[in-house]
Amino acid sequence: MDVKIRLENLKASYNEQEVLKGITIDVYKNMITGFMGPSGSGKSTIISILNRMMEFEDGIRIEGKILFDGFDLTKTISSVELRKRVGTVFAVPIPLPRSIYENIAYGPRLNRINDREKLDQIVINSLKNAFLWDEVKDRLNTSALKLSGGQQQRLCLARTLALHPEIILLDEPCSGLDPISTAKIEDALSELKKDYTIILVSNNTKQIARISDYSAFFYMGELIEYGNTEDLFTNPRIKKTDDYISGKFG
Amino acid sequence: MNGTKIRLLILLLIFGLFCLSCGRGGAGAGKDQHTVTIAGSTSVMPFTEKLAEYFMLENPDYIVEVQGGGSTAGVQACMNYTVDIGMSSRHLKDNEKALTDVTICNDGIAIVVNPGNPLDTLTIEQIRGIFNGRIKNWKDLGWIDREIDAVSREEGSGTRGSFEDLIMNKLEIDDGIMVQDSNGSVKEVIATDPYAIGYISLGLLDGRVKGLAVNGVSPTMENIKSGDYEIVRPFLYLTNGEPDECARTFIDFVLSMEGQTILQKEGLIDIL
């Protein structure tokens, strides 16, 4: 198994308050890795460090190493380039106020892909991979704002796929969705892991158990336990993990 | 799609600007156009505009640009070559004598009241008294018991300068007197206020205001030509040194029979 992302003793503090207390973890290629933990555990902070969105926050400080395929890209690759390789789907679906087609074409167009046929192909493939194609294929030019919440979230996933990233980060993508929409996204993710490395952040332990290959449990800025999902859920080594997955707190 | 539209618009605008800025230079070079710029006294300006209208009709390759600014500004502009011809409605002061001046016509200054005012004549002494602030009520001049609404011109105006020289005889114009900043606006006040009195260029005298006789002499062209009506000042064109070809042509036109007739029709006193 190849290691796609390696964090070494990652520390982060927010306005002098430590939110990550030295995280060391390997995320494997072509796997879904579930990050779980109660709010304030630091899992979302890791996401915003990985896609460098924390640049837009004030007063954040980071130490430690982040290695992609074994390389530290902090100095060598700009955030803009990095984000083309690390796609993100946020908790709330945020369609851009334009058509379905243009939402998905937004990323490719940023990469100077303007050829209509190429764009069409990208849009179709992305929508298909996000399990949304059948529902919207007849109305690609209508406003994305008219889609339902679940469709919007899959649109956001498709939009990320259109960039052909290496890694997809999903920050509680199903928190506001109904079970059917959630199932569709989960189906899509299970398919997608063939081509991508996926990190799924969720509060929903059942979801993690359902679809992730590896699971990590964070608590108060520390990585408590990490391992094969089956092992972790059936036989947690640490009591805290057991308490969390059995719903004693969280 | 939107982006290209906007870009196109901006391009068009820039292009338009470019055309605009080159417009005159380009056309001028091709068609051999001459421009004469004139600025100065607002008293002379309307007549110069009139002259320019006629002049440009006859000489389509000329553009005459007329601006106000006032006599003093006209002198200044002429001195530092910003205009080809300066206009002044007063004699040059000693420190301005370096300029060449041409009298294009004479203009009387009429003391005007509202047509509803029964008075027909005032003495210079009375006029001086009104503007000096000593005489404040029409009663003192033999009319009704009502305050006089006197209107003067602002500091720096040629008409005011001439009025001070010809009437006030070193006395000051009182601070309580209203001030307007052009012949036209003085006339407007007089035309609408029955109790007003003021002074304007004779050329602007018409049915809306009544010109008073001064010391019994009415402000008519005959009386001015004969020298009986004494409140007269010259309208001057100024050039810095000899006028250039273009300016010369225009000045010649103004001094010609045709130009003088135009001025005369406007109520000014020709110099033929």
Next chain:
Amino acid sequence: MRIKPGITDKMARIGFNSMAFFTVGILVVIISIICIKGVSHVNLEFIFTSPEDMGRHGGIFPSIMGTVLLALLSIVFATPLGLGTAIFLTEYTKESTFTKIIRFGVESLAGIPSIIYGLFGFIFFVIKLGMGWSLLSGVLTMTIMILPTIIRTSEEAIKAVPRNLRIVSYSLGATRWETVTKIVLTAATPGILTGIMLSVGRVVGETAAVIFTMGSSLRLPTSLMDSGRTMAVHFYILAREGISMEKAYATALILVLSITIINILAYYIMNKVVSKYS
């Protein structure tokens, strides 16, 4: 004797109602006077011919063109500057002493009365830079005068664009500038247009600052260095010099009409924005 609170309450209601309608009444009276007195003298000929005899006869075409040119060119100069400032303040910096100083500058510019702009334009552009009374002097003076309006309305419009949209754009690998042009400005366009409209209205109605910088030549300006007259200046001269009351009213009608249209357009666009985000 004490008046019952119920009665004072009723009186207050009636009082406030009548005050408000009195104010609107003023507007109605002003507009109807101008319409009634002006409408019979406005026709196509009035709009499309040049004035004769200082405006006593003929139309106001050069002054319409002068107004359009002045407004258009001022917008061309002021919009990039103002929009750029607004983008800088909202997207490219965080609140700091520096932005406070810039905001202070903008506020101060907004408070300066137009006569001071006239005074400044006269001494700086007309005299010191030797541009004379010209379209260019007028345009540059107006540019500075409307800059604060454009900055403030653009800034508000940009701030109204939800932060989430920016986040998404960044997450898809857009640079700051790409995000600004593709996401923020597209969404803020109506608000920015409102600001531009209001600025145009201001230029169209301005007299003091224009007359001292652009002059009052009656001819149609054909180059940037030509002097010219806007409708407002033409109206001022017609009315003040008593040249022709009919023409003055007619000019006023066109002037007020265009400002009304511009204002309504601005208001309409702004309302669209408000309803879009609320």
Next chain:
Amino acid sequence: MAFNKEKFIKYILTVFALSSLFFLFLIFAFILIEGLPLFLKVGFKNIIFGFKWAPTKGSFGIFPMIVSSFLVTFGALIVGGPLGLSCAVYLAEYSGKRMKMLLKPALELLAGIPSVVYGFLGVIYIVPLVRNYLGGSGFSLISTSVILGVMILPTIISISFDAIMSVPRTYREGSLAMGATKWQTIYKVVIPSARSGIMAGFILGMGRAIGETMAVIMIAGNALKIPTSLLDPLRTLTGNIALELAYATGDHRLGLFSTGVVLLVIIMALNYIANFGIKKKRLK
């Protein structure tokens, strides 16, 4: 390369943002460069407190104009203040939503009407009215105050309206719950809580009135004396500049720039007082 482009853009935008400051600096610099030398030459006191304005004869006193400027400004406030405030109260407390949608753009239109049009209508309608019924020439303090009062209405209304709207709903509900009538609530609760914002509106209205030029020279009569009655003509600082600028040369022109300096100082002071009021309100 992308990195550089972003830097370049930021650099350009910074320059744009600095342009406002630069223009402000230019305006101040040139008004001061032209206006201050005369203060040094003639003496600060002789200009600010001098009674005689005869610039071609060496007197540059603008005291009467300063007084006159404040007189018309207060006159305008007396006319426009109560009217504007009532309108704001009506809009905020009494009018329905549809009425608001109609009235607000109407009031903005009132702000959009050019000042020359106000001046013109003042000359045609207000001046003869004053002359015929009150006396004097009609070009007077009172006519000017009335016209300026109308002109500052939009400023006063919109800022007072915002101030009143920002009073929390709970204040009103509290007062109404205690049995107060609507009027009592407005008078005792709403207006006092919105006080600083309303004051700011009045002060900005003053700023607009004191800076107004074209309407004023058309109606004020422009006499140099301090008016002693409501019916006397008067000349404001702005009027002085606009009347004489075209004609002035030499010291005369410098005198007008000195007038500009005084005007600028007064306006800036008013604006900062007003802004302070608005900011204080926001902090609360």
